[in-house]
Amino acid sequence: MYKFSSHVITMKVFKLCRLSFGVVCLALLSSAAFAQGGTTTQTTAENFNNVGSSGSLFEKIGVGARAAGMGGAFSALADDISALYWNPAGIARLKGINASATYTAYFAGINHNFIGAVMPISDRYRFGVSLIVLDNGALQKSTIQKDINAGTFNANDLAFGITIAGAMTDRFSFGATFKYIRSTILDLSADGIGFDAGSLYQTDFYHLKISLALTNLGPDRNFQGNSLSIVARDNSINATSRGLDALLQTSSFSLPLSFRIGVATDVFQAQMEDQKLNVAFDFAAHSDGPETYNIGGEYVWNDILAIRAGYGFNQDQLGLGLGAGVKYKTEDFLGSIDYGINTTKNLGLIHRISVSAAFQ
Secondary structure: OHHHHHHHHHHHHHHHHHHHHHHHHHHHHHHHHHHHOOOEOOOOOOOOEOOOOEOOHHHHOOOOHHHHHOOOOOOOOOOOOOHHHHOHHHHOOOOOEEEEEEEEEOHHHOEEEEEEEEEEOOOOEEEEEEEEEEEEEEEEOOOOOOOOOOOEEEEEEEEEEEEEEEEOOOOEEEEEEEEEEEEEEOOEEEEEEEEEEEEEEEOOOOOOEEEEEEEEEOOOEOOEOHHHEEEEOOOOOOOOOOOEEEEOOOOOEEOOOEEEEEEEEEOOOOOOOOEEEEEEEEEEEEOOEEEEEEEEEEEEEOOOEEEEEEEEEOOOOEEEEEEEEEEEEOOOEEEEEEEEEEEEOOOOEEEEEEEEEEEO
16 A cells, blocks of 8 residues: 555656646746737836737637637637647647638638648647638728729738647646748738747646647747838939939837636536536737736537637727537547637627548
């Protein structure tokens, strides 16, 4: 009995050390990053924050109709492919080969698209790839003469990510994503890299899940392209001068860094075999805006039909989220279709639809 008890205690200490290491790593990364560009800046104006100080804001648009229906409270519950966006640790326990795509009809004719895939590379580790594309459509050019026939131009963004996640113990998982990010407008482009990291731990306390996620850590970028090449003239020196070739320098901008803490649990605690009631809460700190809070719930009947609702607090536009989903399951296949809708204060409704498939 003594030997068995010592072994149990040793294993628990070992697991706790692993968990603590993951939490400390994320905390150090987040504190270092926010020290460079914190969420607020001291100025003479009260309640000033860094809204509008970051670029590539498409990285702040949530992925997946399921998460949208829960109002964005999803980082601790993320157990499908959309975890590639919310918390990369969430893919560590996915079984088989998984694929998913999400289409989002944003306001002002903007389309936001996501596609991702996950496959096992060992018993404990998973490999994932993801692509996010934001298409602003054809935008009307504006001239000094207000020429309505000046033509149109395009402005688009994309992020391609590679993710590695592992189940370190039966309760603790960790994941990291390296991203290539590109933003274009006219013939100008800004290219760079980004990094996400996340951890997920399931406790003994009502099977409560706790998540930590740091997203969009990376260096500043700036736009470059042919439109920045000009011919400069100084008539005070030589009125007949041909001019000098010059290159305009654009200001650099940072990624929208975020640190998110989430908790989630099943209220029914498996006491009802054919029903679940998942509830989740997220708190997020942002480098370019105030802290946000999200709360959501998901009722699942017989692992076939799901109904969702949630709300985002202290946000500029987003508020209520509603959604539903249906699954089709066989012995070696699982397919699902989910729909989510979000309200905004004055920009209309945002619609999302996701299609997923898993081959066991």
